[in-house]
Amino acid sequence: MEQLLVPSLPILRGRMLPLLKHCCAFGTHHLLTWGSIFQTSGREQKQIRSWSAQCSANYDRASVPEKDSPLKNLTLHDNSLLDARILYCTSPALGHNKEAHPESNKRVPAIVDALEKLELSPKHRGSQVLEIQNFNPASLDDVARVHSKSYITGLEKAMSKAADEGLILIEGTGPTYATETTFQESLLSAGAGITLVDSVVAASKLGPNPPLGFALVRPPGHHAVPRGPMGFCVFGNIAVAARYAQHQYGLKRVMIIDFDVHHGNGTSDAFYDDPDIFFLSTHQLGSYPGTGKIDEVGQGDGEGTTLNLPLPGGAGDYAMRCAFDEAIAPSAQRFKPDIILVSAGYDAHALDPLAGLQFTTGTFYMLASSIKQLAKELCGGRCIFFLEGGYNLQTLSSSVANTFRAFLDEPSLAAQLDDPAMLYEEPTRKIKEAIAKAKGIHSL
Ligand SMILES: [Zn+2]
Numbered sequence: 001m002e003q004l005l006v007p008s009l010p011i012l013r014g015r016m017l018p019l020l021k022h023c024c025a026f027g028t029h030h031l032l033t034w035g036s037i038f039q040t041s042g043r044e045q046k047q048i049r050s051w052s053a054q055c056s057a058n059y060d061r062a063s064v065p066e067k068d069s070p071l072k073n074l075t076l077h078d079n080s081l082l083d084a085r086i087l088y089c090t091s092p093a094l095g096h097n098k099e100a101h102p103e104s105n106k107r108v109p110a111i112v113d114a115l116e117k118l119e120l121s122p123k124h125r126g127s128q129v130l131e132i133q134n135f136n137p138a139s140l141d142d143v144a145r146v147h148s149k150s151y152i153t154g155l156e157k158a159m160s161k162a163a164d165e166g167l168i169l170i171e172g173t174g175p176t177y178a179t180e181t182t183f184q185e186s187l188l189s190a191g192a193g194i195t196l197v198d199s200v201v202a203a204s205k206l207g208p209n210p211p212l213g214f215a216l217v218r219p220p221g222h223h224a225v226p227r228g229p230m231g232f233c234v235f236g237n238i239a240v241a242a243r244y245a246q247h248q249y250g251l252k253r254v255m256i257i258d259f260d261v262h263h264g265n266g267t268s269d270a271f272y273d274d275p276d277i278f279f280l281s282t283h284q285l286g287s288y289p290g291t292g293k294i295d296e297v298g299q300g301d302g303e304g305t306t307l308n309l310p311l312p313g314g315a316g317d318y319a320m321r322c323a324f325d326e327a328i329a330p331s332a333q334r335f336k337p338d339i340i341l342v343s344a345g346y347d348a349h350a351l352d353p354l355a356g357l358q359f360t361t362g363t364f365y366m367l368a369s370s371i372k373q374l375a376k377e378l379c380g381g382r383c384i385f386f387l388e389g390g391y392n393l394q395t396l397s398s399s400v401a402n403t404f405r406a407f408l409d410e411p412s413l414a415a416q417l418d419d420p421a422m423l424y425e426e427p428t429r430k431i432k433e434a435i436a437k438a439k440g441i442h443s444l
Contacts (some may be wrong), residue, residue, distance in 0.1 A: 089192035095181030114397035138190035145243035189217035193241035213384035222264035255337035260345020263292025285310035314357030346390030362414030368406035
């Protein structure tokens with residue numbers, strides 16, 4: 001691998017800081033639209049006032065530093081990195097919300113609550129589990145490595161219209177919505193991933209077992225395409241982090257594993273012709289957005305570095321164990337990544353309302369544990385998870401908690417979290433056929 005360029009303290013760059021303190025200053029509401037892309041959705045002032053209150057509380061606590069302040073709160077000392085087993089950042093995007101929308105601002109707080117209840121939080125774990133707070137948003141340059149400048153500036157300009165309207169919908173995208181805070185909160189979520197790249201890479205220079213990273217962020221990112229938002233996603237958080245890892249640290253070969261129930265079409269689009277980024281997606285056959293067919297393998301120089309494994313409805317723990325052993329692990333072993341990034345969507349859970357796979361908290365534990373081991377074998381343990389989907393708050397939060405248990409090498413909590421009565425028999429013949437086909441296409 002190339003020599004790593006790692007600062008002795010992990011978070012030293014002074015990135016541009018949007019004025020988050022103004023994020024909750026909702027103005028009067030006028031009927032406005034942004035070109036033909038955004039359409040108005042009616043006014044939701046009452047709801048927004050309540051988000052505004054939550055948003056203020058959040059940012060008072062988070063105290064994102066001003067542009068010219070030293071980043072003294074951001075640094076983790078070497079000893080902290082040596083002791084830590086998990087580093088995580090939260091970006092709940094409380095102002096980015098739409099009534100009755102499944103991608104709601106309750107998602108990250110629900111996870112934080114579950115970590116607390118299951119004694120997996122820093123309060124219970126001391127130096128084992130560290131939350132990095134007060135991290136910087138991504139810079140516009142960071143985001144522009146993935147997204148077109150016209151999209152980024154267009155979204156920024158749309159914020160004043162969102163402020164007037166309360167909320168705008170983006171046509172034909174899932175639907176994806178935006179509020180006045182969407183631009184800034186999305187930059188913060190992308191910044192969480194960048195911060196974790198900094199910290200995990202720094203830790204990997206100190207010892208052979210760096211902590212796992214987890215960006216507990218929203219809006220999610222893997223559907224956002226280079227030229228726009230899509231499928232509840234605004235900026236491709238994981239794609240931005242992948243480009244950053246390459247650019248900042250010379251981590252040339254990046255493997256992205258996406259086990260969200262939906263195809264990560266945005267990530268795929270960003271890297272479809274790139275031979276240095278291997279994108280592997282498992283998803284439910286026929287689910288949104290309809291891309292990710294098994295014969296989509298990349299193009300040009302990137303032919304062969306995209307692997308899609310659509311799974312039949314009802315696929316669950318058996319399917320993913322086979323997929324890991326027969327497709328994910330051998331692909332990673334052949335590709336030899338310098339870092340593994342994971343689009344961790346939890347909407348493949350059997351009780352998730354948006355899809356029809358049958359993962360359990362035990363499945364997510366198995367995936368986390370196996371991917372952790374893979375990263376240890378192949379890339380010095382450098383591995384960061386990014387929250388994508390997951391819309392049943394209870395199964396989302398318990399599944400993330402069980403992921404943390406796997407990161408800590410502690411026994412799975414599946415026996416207490418999963419109800420076997422929720423499951424039915426997996427379609428094993430179709431599962432075997434799909435995996436065999438993917439193996440054939442990719443000569444695994
Ligand atoms: Zn999803």
